[in-house]
Amino acid sequence: MDIDHIFSYLVPPGKGEKDLEPLRGTEIPLSGQLFEMLKDIYDKAEHDCNISIMFKSEDGTQSNEARGLILDFVSSPSGLTSEPIARRLCSYTTGRSKLGLLFLVHGCDGEKHKVMFSRFPADQGVLADIDQDSLSVQFVERVFMKNSKHYKSAVYQGLAILGSFWTGKAQDRQQSGIADYWSQEFLSSVRQTTSVDGTIILTDALREATALAKDPDIQDQLVSMALLLPSLKGKTISIRGVLEQYGIEEETSDLVISCLESSDIADEYFEVDEETLEKYLPYVRVILDNGAYLSATSQDFNEAFKKEIVNLQEGLVQYTTTGHIVRQRLVKRL
Amino acid sequence: MSSENLEETYSRRFEDVLVPVAERLEADLKRQLNGFSHIDRICARAKSVDRFLEKAQKQKAPGIPKYSHPLIQIQDQIGARVIVFYKSDVDTIRNALCDYYNPIEDNEHIIECPWQFGYEGKHFVFLIPPRVKKRFRVEEPEFFELQVVTLFQHAWAEANHDLVYKAAGKLTYDQERRCAFAAAQAWGADQIFEELANPKVKELVN
Numbered sequence: 001m002d003i004d005h006i007f008s009y010l011v012p013p014g015k016g017e018k019d020l021e022p023l024r025g026t027e028i029p030l031s032g033q034l035f036e037m038l039k040d041i042y043d044k045a046e047h048d049c050n051i052s053i054m055f056k057s058e059d060g061t062q063s064n065e066a067r068g069l070i071l072d073f074v075s076s077p078s079g080l081t082s083e084p085i086a087r088r089l090c091s092y093t094t095g096r097s098k099l100g101l102l103f104l105v106h107g108c109d110g111e112k113h114k115v116m117f118s119r120f121p122a123d124q125g126v127l128a129d130i131d132q133d134s135l136s137v138q139f140v141e142r143v144f145m146k147n148s149k150h151y152k153s154a155v156y157q158g159l160a161i162l163g164s165f166w167t168g169k170a171q172d173r174q175q176s177g178i179a180d181y182w183s184q185e186f187l188s189s190v191r192q193t194t195s196v197d198g199t200i201i202l203t204d205a206l207r208e209a210t211a212l213a214k215d216p217d218i219q220d221q222l223v224s225m226a227l228l229l230p231s232l233k234g235k236t237i238s239i240r241g242v243l244e245q246y247g248i249e250e251e252t253s254d255l256v257i258s259c260l261e262s263s264d265i266a267d268e269y270f271e272v273d274e275e276t277l278e279k280y281l282p283y284v285r286v287i288l289d290n291g292a293y294l295s296a297t298s299q300d301f302n303e304a305f306k307k308e309i310v311n312l313q314e315g316l317v318q319y320t321t322t323g324h325i326v327r328q329r330l331v332k333r334l
Numbered sequence: 335m336s337s338e339n340l341e342e343t344y345s346r347r348f349e350d351v352l353v354p355v356a357e358r359l360e361a362d363l364k365r366q367l368n369g370f371s372h373i374d375r376i377c378a379r380a381k382s383v384d385r386f387l388e389k390a391q392k393q394k395a396p397g398i399p400k401y402s403h404p405l406i407q408i409q410d411q412i413g414a415r416v417i418v419f420y421k422s423d424v425d426t427i428r429n430a431l432c433d434y435y436n437p438i439e440d441n442e443h444i445i446e447c448p449w450q451f452g453y454e455g456k457h458f459v460f461l462i463p464p465r466v467k468k469r470f471r472v473e474e475p476e477f478f479e480l481q482v483v484t485l486f487q488h489a490w491a492e493a494n495h496d497l498v499y500k501a502a503g504k505l506t507y508d509q510e511r512r513c514a515f516a517a518a519q520a521w522g523a524d525q526i527f528e529e530l531a532n533p534k535v536k537e538l539v540n
Contacts, residue, residue: 054461060440062459163407166438167461167476192461196433201465261465268464 001107001114001157003030003039005077009086009102010142011119013093015181023086025079028103038118042105045116045155049169050238051178051269052192053154066188067165074113075160077106089119092185098122099142111159118153119182121174149173152182167192177236177269191236191269198270201260202229202239203280208259209252216315221252226281227302233274240266286319294319335405340390343405345383351474352380356412358466359478363414366434372423374485378414378478386411409459410479417488421528424456424482431480435460438477451517453491455483486520486527 006028014020028034041048055064069088073081082104089102099122107114125143129136152172158164170187172178183189193201203226210222225246232242239260243253257266277298284301286294296304304323310316335343360378367373381389390404401407416427428440439459445452458480467474483491498505498513505513 052464054436055438056436057438057440060442062439064438159403159406161403161407163403163409190436192436193464194432194434194436197435197463197465200434262467265464 001109001112003035003042003105003107005104005106006030006035006038007077007079007082007104009083009104011086011090011093011100011102013095013097013099014090015092015094017091020087020090023083023090025083025086027079038103038105041118041151041153042107042114042116042155045153046157046169049153049155049171050267051170051172051183051236052167053170053183053187053189054167054192055165055188056190058188062162064188066186070115070156071160071165073104074106074108074115074165077104085117089186092181094181097179097181112157113160113165114155114157116153116155118151120151152179154182154187191271193268193270195271195273196276198268199273199276200280201265201268201270202242202272203277205239205256205259206281209256212259213252213255215251218249218252218255221248222256223284223286227284227298229272229277229281230274230299232272233277234271236269236271238267238269241269288317288319292319294321337387337391340404341383341387344386344390347405347411347474348380348383348386352411355462355467355474356380356414359412359414359462362434362463362466363416363431363480367416367427367430370423370427370430372419373427374417374419376414376416378412381408381411381413405475409475409477411475412462412478414478414480415488416480416482418482418484419527420531421484421524422531424484427482428456428458431458431460431482435463435480437461451514451521453487453494453517454521455481455487455491457481484524486523490517490520 007025008028009023009025011023012021028038055067058064066088069081069085073085075081085104086102089100093100100119101122103116103118103120105116105118123143125140127138127140129138150173152170152174154168154170156165156168158166168187168189170178170183170189172182183191191198206222206226210219210226213219213222225242225248228246229242232245237245239256240253243256243266248256257263260266281298283295284298286305288294294305305319305321308318308320310318356378360376363376363378367376386404386408389408390399390401392400394400416431418424418427432440435458437458437460439457441457443453443455443457445454459477460480461476462474462478493516494513
């Protein structure tokens with residue numbers, strides 16, 4: 001979708017301030033180096049923005065202030081409709097995030113609109129300029145795009161009508177996950193996959209993959225990974241990210257991903273929920289060929305059983321455990 | 335889009351997308367609510383072609399269609415319902431559902447005038463979760479509507495829909511009074527059962 005308007009605003013931190021300073025903005029010409037750089041980000045935005053987000057209902061009805069401003073902007077892109085968006089960003093920007101340069105890029109194809117927001121943080125630099133016979137060197141405080149890959153962005157596509165423009169994608173190239181002030185506050189959005197839901201998808205896939213895996217090494221990797229999952233509590237990550245973080249081998253990763261409804265789901269970001277992990281991956285059981293069944297809660301397994309490799313080539317292991325006997329039972333089935 | 339094109343497009347969407355997604359959604363809802371007591375029924379359906387076209391043709395004023403883009407704006411193309419025993423179960427189910435699904439609407443349909451009785455229930459519009467849609471296809475609807483109602487709210491709404499909504503002409507004053515009376519009875523029954531289901535009352539009865 002071709003770009004038809006680009007607006008830019010210098011956005012200072014303004015969180016908690018009652019009287020925000022008037023924002024300075026301008027419309028960017030649709031040619032030149034800056035345009036080409038922004039066009040590149042805009043064209044790749046759907047691919048690069050890796051976190052699926054959606055506007056949240058703010059009062060139980062289908063209304064959301066940030067979405068309302070975006071609909072106003074896409075319906076009639078102008079300084080008048082872009083400035084309130086920049087002002088909103090300013091009102092949520094803390095001193096820690098410092099000064100930023102916001103770009104609002106709009107494209108349209110018939111009734112369909114695409115809008116992308118990018119915020120580049122201010123940096124410092126040195127400007128060296130040569131005139132006829134001398135060199136002037138200046139310290140500059142407002143340098144943007146010193147690193148053109150260091151920014152936050154969000155992209156939405158849809159029709160400028162009430163039933164559309166609810167979902168979009170976002171990214172934060174300044175940190176892992178996404179800054180709260182960018183997604184939750186400025187965009188008044190949540191991740192499309194809830195933390196409980198994402199965690200269930202992960203645990204289901206792990207359980208299914210473990211049941212399907214014939215190779216003991218793959219089973220071992222999957223169980224080890226399950227035991228490490230609680231350390232990810234509260235972290236925003238995708239299933240592919242979890243597999244990468246634990247260095248899971250390709251064959252094992254492919255098996256886990258094949259247990260998802262669609263491989264796209266492996267790239268959906270969610271916050272790992274500890275309670276759901278405990279609920280859906282409560283126990284680990286290891287069965288040995290000598291008839292032994294070793295079981296413990298996922299949280300306690302590594303503490304309860306010490307594993308030693310006796311013979312790597314033969315896959316011979318020794319588990320030891322020490323404790324007081326609490327109960328002994330005779331059961332029909334294991 | 336002409337009405338012929340709309341019918342053709344929706345019919346295709348109905349068969350290819352809505353029916354299978356509704357089936358998957360129903361299974362998903364049943365799984366997420368597994369273990370909760372006092373649930374009578376969980377169901378999901380794709381809106382029929384006739385009902386969709388009827389809704390799409392609604393007008394907000396003479397000559398002005400209510401929906402400029404019905405394929406996007408009509409959000410109950412997939413509708414689901416959870417029917418619970420008691421009024422307090424509605425909030426329990428609401429809280430559970432919001433763990434799994436993200437709402438863009440979370441509304442209680444209540445009658446504002448204390449002297450009137452009619453339809454009541456909890457309505458949501460949720461994003462269809464990525465795992466329920468097998469593929470990310472733009473032509474799929476993004477949302478589904480879900481109602482959480484009590485047995486009595488459901489019973490009244492179904493009969494009212496059949497007798498009143500589908501009625502050929504306008505109902506008489508007396509017929510409307512009878513419908514309102516039935517709604518009042520359903521409301522009263524919900525209040526009584528809620529009181530009886532209260533653990534303290536149960537204890538006294540036992």
